[in-house]
Amino acid sequence: MTDDFNEKKTPFAGQETGEHGDRKEMEIHRPDVNAWTGDACEVETDPEADENPEEERPAAEKAEEPETGKIIDVPEEIPAGETQSGTTDSEFSSEDNAPKTETPSFSDEDAMGLPDWLDDDAHRHPETDFQPESAGVELAEPENPVEEPESDGNRTILPDLPSAAPEDAAGKEAPPSVPWIRRFAYPLTGAALLIPIFVFLVLTLDAMGLTDDDDFYVPASKNYILWAERAVKGLFKGEIKEFRKSAVERGWRSNHEHPSVAKLGMGVTWLIFHKYLDWMGEIDAARLGVILFAMLLLYLIFRFSWETFGPRVAIFAVPALVAMPRTFFHMHVATLDIPTTATYFLVFYAAWRAEKSRLWVILAGLLYGIAIGTKLNGPFVVFPLVLYCFYRWRQYAVLKTFATLTFRRMIALGLSMALLSFPVFWLLWPWIWSDTIDKLQAYFHFHFHHYGIRLLYLGDVHLNPFAPWHAPFVYMLFTVPLVILVLSLNGFWHGLRQLSPHNLKYFPKGPGAKEDYLLHCALHALFAISIVAFPNNPKYGGVKLFQPFFPFLAILSGYGFHRLVERLSMLWPVFAARRKMLVPVLMLLVFLPGAIGMTRVYPYMLSYFNSLAGNLQGATEIGMERQYYDMCYKTTIEFWNQYAPTRTKVSYEPNLGEYRRTYPWYKRDGKLRNDIQTGPPNEADFMVLTHERRWSHYQELVQQYRNYPVFHTERVWGTPLYTIYDLRGDRKKKPEKKRKRSLRKKNRKMSRKKVEKQDKKKSSRKKTPPIAVPKSLQMKKPSVGTQENRPAPKKGKAAPKKAP
């Protein structure tokens, strides 16, 4: 240990060990010196408990404990392999002051309550975790060291772990005694988690309704990728006509309010799975691109969490994100929110890797360009990163050479992001290849003067001015499953505690502490949501605008879960003894309420509210949006296919315009009968009133249609989402001939036979996979509100009329 380091550590050493300020004593007393660094997250979080542990402990415990300042003897009866690296739980030792060796449950093999091949300590990262050996810290050897072939000194390093710097790990060979399952723990666990999630996302793809944004981004994706296809083909032929200004602008004009990366991703899957392979419809093929972005995001979360906090956090964080119903929904729809979340996280990940690798410094710059090129959330990743760099800078000033992120590296990272990002952004967005400045000005002008979109928040409709600053926070609190939310708050607490004056003065946990990364996550989470909370920023669509917040929340909740396991192990010996079995059970229990809630609202994921809001019913009553996005629900499509007579005309309120845009997609993909038309309410046979109270004329619509028989009301969790009114009886009847003629005209002069023929053809060509909806949730024949038990429409009443 260097003198410099000793000087810095001395003041807090005494504080940590109680009365013993001497450095040597501290080293002897704490054979788990790695907890001081890499294992520091295990240090007791309750400051009060740390301050005076002597007071609270029972006398019996005091009598049994060995004297501090002495080397702890490892009792012989403790099985080999449970002492050396199982000393991570300094939390336990600091509180109870009991030698860890007396608690077999804290042994190496099942220290995390998981199978031994998923042990956190065993998977400590060689780069990101502090290496006392490399830092010159001399570890006190126990008097009777127990031989442990699997451990490397105080820690076990898996040779096959895909490390932050694979080039370093490549040279090492795995010890021969390491079982194969442990060697492949990382890829096996990753595959076991991610593949089922991918399959689940694809299976549930069809059930998610069509949003109004789908109609913006899917055509744009098609145009972009078709241009790219033409350009590449042309290049092979030696032609460059697609690169002319007019051709580029023609190809990239659609939806040029947003950059291209997400749409290119959707376009690629559209090209492969729809155009070339014809396996999917247009919408589903484009949406597959978003699922791939989601999978990238989940993989990055898994990898970061595994390498930084250990398997338990990784295994929890990934499903935690999928278990957030709103995010789960966004993983399915062709919008920019999940792609921007993925690229945002990618920059965060790159910056983390850049702490150790020069290559990642450059990559971070390039990836930042991709993040900027996805959506306007991307550029804001810099702000928490700068704050984190300040934190690291301070750490560097205190710890000197032990800091993981040096000042020079920070500058390099900043330069890389500043210099490399824009060229990447420019290259990826051909729309701005010409008239760059003007088009960028228009781009920023559009977003800084974004038109208002209605938001119903606590009973008030906000349009202009936008909703108050707390709206995003309240929406977040109400839409994340409660138990996950509680655990994530614990993670926040531990992360933000790193900013305490004491920590900033001494950095007692050393430079590689897990809490530093936790702080990094917490800062990103806070910024991602706070950006939307600014008064000048539009707030709408529930939690849509701050999706980048949620991956960090998932990691923080994973850390909270880790803390929970540790606490329970400490408080409940039975739990400690049977951790292997109980931790998975605990994990399932944590996810259980949220999962039940999701099942109850499926497939209306945007209607999910947690128990804090009183679930969907409570949220509706306190005035929160029960749905948004002008969703064209798949259930209504199934309803028309099943029940509507031939040549039915349907209408939607309160926002018919959006539905008229989205309907053709269902027809094109063969999911909706071709003879079903949309039209204004006074011409329609059926009218769907979605109960969206943010529309000011919603109340009037309720009055307007209550005299018509209700054909079906779709209730979710006891709350009506939409009501289908039967307008046939009361519609102004045209003379039969005229009506037929007009219908034919509108149906492009298609005869009935032709329509049926086309339907047959479509249904035979594309058989969409059945939705994995439980039977209980599938739409039933309307039992309530059928024409029989509803009052008949009054004769002589005119059809609802449109105001001028």
Place this chain on the structure above:
Amino acid sequence: MRNLRYILPGITALAFVYALLTVLWPVPDPVPAESWKAVEKLMNPHRPSGDLVIVHPSWEDGALLHFKKNFLILGRPNTDSYTVYPRIWVVLAHGAPEPGYLDGFHLDFREKVGDLEVLRYVHPDAKHVLFDFFTHIEDGRVTSVRDDDVKECNEFNLMRWWCPTKEWNHVGQRSVSIQKTWQSGIWMHPLSSRITRLEYKNVPMGKRLAGEYALSDKAADLKNIPPVVFRVLINGETVAIYESEAVPGWHAFEIDTRRWENHKATVTFEGTSKKDNMRHFCFLAQTRTDELGIPRVPKRNALPAIEVDPEREETKKRDEKQKRQKDTDDPDKDKDGDDRKNQWKRNLERRLKDHKTRREANKARREKQRESRKKSKPKASPTPSGGRGNKKGGKP
């Protein structure tokens, strides 16, 4: 503090139990129809059809099947439209709490009926109201008049009277965006060169008739569009004429009705405009017992009552006098002064006159044209190309 170690497991356990209980808690059954019917039975004798009914919780939509006539809001209103009602009925189901947003209203009735609880809130100002034209819209009679052409708007639906003239031409309750807040009023969109008339008979009169009128924000923003002329008549006598201004917001008005106090009268509101595009006009009015000059229901963004210009009034009176004199001079005029019966005759005569004069004028014009053609006929020219020249010969 050794107990702190229990915080995380404790809070997590609590959250788990609470979340699990709430997600597994069965959804309450819908309120049975009998309860709704009982509520209707209780309310019907005490309420005009125009009263507002609010049902809590907002997801209990069984009310839609029952309160067919009243304006019904499920849950907290998302606009300020409820503020125009002097009386509001609140129906609570599933143990929902009392609404806390009805500022200014006080509870004057409460009763539990079956599974429901009925509350009635009254605005303190309501005691001065003798007749509210907004809530009694069903009692009105709406016509669209152009000279002799009187079209009855006799189709009542959605608290509005629908006219056979144009699809959007109706008179009744409607929410309009006024100064960026949605507020209710009696919608009376005028038609160009037609008079839309809303007539109430047997209206109990008090000391004054007070109210407000407004154009919607969109309409008020438009400049250089002819105003809506809004006229109020009592027993056929014009008592006030207002012109809408291109200023957004409510404009208050007040009419002295002490002449008719404690009597019943026929009150007519008329609206017209030279052009009918974007004339989103609405108004509110009440007959009241309180003294003149006292502000009515505190209205959001209401402008002060229009001060009547004495000079203008004098000129108006003079005009009316002259008109009356003319009418009395008219031999066809009835003794009662009601000249409507003979109006069609006069109109017919006028039209015939117009027709004659037009025909004569046309004749004269045609003759003139003929003469001019004769004069301009080209005389036989000495050259083959003629006076105007041709392709071959060019100009002479």
